[in-house]
Amino acid sequence: MIVMVIERHLCPKCHGMKITRHPLWDKFWAASKVGTVAELQTFMADNGAANVVAEAMPCRTCNGTGHDDREISLSEALAKLEEVHGCKGLG
Numbered sequence: 055m056i057v058m059v060i061e062r063h064l065c066p067k068c069h070g071m072k073i074t075r076h077p078l079w080d081k082f083w084a085a086s087k088v089g090t091v092a093e094l095q096t097f098m099a100d101n102g103a104a105n106v107v108a109e110a111m112p113c114r115t116c117n118g119t120g121h122d123d124r125e126i127s128l129s130e131a132l133a134k135l136e137e138v139h140g141c142k143g144l145g
Contacts, residue, residue, distance in 0.1 A: 065116035
């Protein structure tokens with residue numbers, strides 16, 4: 055029998071914050087450091103948004119969980135603990 059465990063890492067995109075900036079805002083800030091509300095509305099409309107979108111959005115990489123989970127075998131988890139922390143097996 056193989057026992058599986060969950061290996062959890064902080065999301066590489068949001069770093070555990072669960073949100074990221076909407077891509078349109080990244081594009082807006084790259085194009086203009088300061089803009090008026092009218093310029094922002096025009097920019098959003100020109101880029102396909104019917105309205106000004108919220109700057110923050112749930113992270114697409116982790117689906118807003120803030121972490122990335124992967125199922126690994128218990129033996130792999132113990133080997134990683136030994137490698138990282140110098141731990142030996144449980145018995």
